[in-house]
Structures are given as C-alpha cells and as structure tokens.
Amino acid sequence: MLKLRNEIPDKNNVKSPVLLLNQNYQPLNICTARRAISLMGLGKAEPIINSSRNIRSATTSLPLPSVIRLYYMVKIPTTNRRLSRQALFFRDKFTCQYCSKKTKQLTIDHVIPRSKGGLHVWENVVSACADCNHKKAGLTLRESELKLKASPKSPSPNPYYIFQHRNIAEEWKPFIPWEA
Ligand SMILES: [Zn+2]
Known part of the structure; x- marks a missing residue:
C-alpha cells in the first residue's frame, strides 16, 4: 500500500483524474489519483485500467490508475436535475x-x-x-406527424452527468454509452 500522506508524492500525478466505477461498472464519479489509490489501499476498489504513467512516492512507484471499480454498490441519490x-x-x-x-x-x-x-x-x-x-x-x-423515440422523463439518477465539461480520457470511453 502506498502511503501518500507520509511520503513525498509525485505532485502532478496525484491530481490526475480517475474514473470511479460502481460495482456494476456504471460511472459513479471522477476522483483524483490520490483518492483512487487510497480507496484501493483500503481494499474498497480495484484497478480496471492503468494509464501508461507511474505515480511515485519517495520509496515506491505504482502504475497511475485511470479507471477503478468499487467492490461494493453505491446507491446513486435521486435528485431533480435542473433543466438546462x-x-x-x-x-x-x-x-x-x-x-x-x-x-x-x-x-x-x-x-x-x-x-x-x-x-x-x-x-x-x-x-x-x-x-x-x-x-x-x-x-x-x-x-x-413526427414520432418520438420515447416519452421524455426527468433524468433521475443520471450517472453520465459527471462527464459534463470534462475531458474524457480515451480509456474511459468503453464505460460511457454514447462514446461506444
Ligand atoms: Zn432529427
């Protein structure tokens, strides 16, 4: 386990964005590499895809995660999304x-x-x-005389909302339906 708190982490890489997947592989959030490594260190998540870069501390070097998956299911809260x-x-x-x-x-x-x-x-x-x-x-x-594909609904729990205004890494695309 990499203890970032007690060592000197690679400053650029600890803030790299990491796609956090729910247990069922649905995108849940985008977190920092620091948080991703901490989740894995606590045994709460596993690496799914590593980037080609490494993350270094004073004593260790680990592959920098790009996509990780939680070992447990997180219930996504239902919120009424503002219409934009x-x-x-x-x-x-x-x-x-x-x-x-x-x-x-x-x-x-x-x-x-x-x-x-x-x-x-x-x-x-x-x-x-x-x-x-x-x-x-x-x-x-x-x-x-036009036909709708489906009746429009409020987009309650929409996991894909997290990708708004974000750069989407190449290796994240398989987890995002409209990019597939
Ligand atoms: Zn059209």
Whole structure:
C-alpha cells in the first residue's frame, strides 16, 4: 500500500483524474489519483485500467490508475436535475428524439409547443436536430406527424452527468454509452 500522506508524492500525478466505477461498472464519479489509490489501499476498489504513467512516492512507484471499480454498490441519490440545454442533451445522449440522428448540433423542442401552453419541464422537452425542429416548429406531435423515440422523463439518477465539461480520457470511453 502506498502511503501518500507520509511520503513525498509525485505532485502532478496525484491530481490526475480517475474514473470511479460502481460495482456494476456504471460511472459513479471522477476522483483524483490520490483518492483512487487510497480507496484501493483500503481494499474498497480495484484497478480496471492503468494509464501508461507511474505515480511515485519517495520509496515506491505504482502504475497511475485511470479507471477503478468499487467492490461494493453505491446507491446513486435521486435528485431533480435542473433543466438546462446541456443536461437535456446529455439525457438524450446527443440524439435527436425524432429521427435518432446523433449530433452535437441540437435544439430544444417543446413536445407541446409553448405557444399552445406547453411547459418548460423535463417531461415536455426533447433534443431535436435542426431539420426535425424545423418540421415540428409550433406544431403538436399529431400536426407535425413526427414520432418520438420515447416519452421524455426527468433524468433521475443520471450517472453520465459527471462527464459534463470534462475531458474524457480515451480509456474511459468503453464505460460511457454514447462514446461506444
Ligand atoms: Zn432529427
């Protein structure tokens, strides 16, 4: 076990981001290498993928972890996510909910148009590509003859939320569905 507290750790590497997986391999959080090594040292997690770099202390050198997995299951708290463009696109995995096209050029579509009294709530918004948004415009589903892939829902426990605004390491991608 590497005791970082009592030794001089490699300053750059202890802060490297590490993807922390739940017992079932679902992404749980992004932590620092220091925390990852501590979790493994306590017997709470195992390394899944190491980076090509090493982490050094005064007396030891270990492979720097990139992905680790907990030996136990953590229940992800259910929270009501604030509705934002980014959070919506993440919920819909950057996929147009009408034509299934995957794109980063998405717009927010109100299933029941706001002009017809539709609310700006999770259950009434979907990600739409520019073409579908243009077809749908101020029309209802029936009027537009477009079909939804699924009824929109509040994105309660969404483990993928943690990747917002983060650089995603190459070796993390197999654990993130829309990157696969
Ligand atoms: Zn579309």
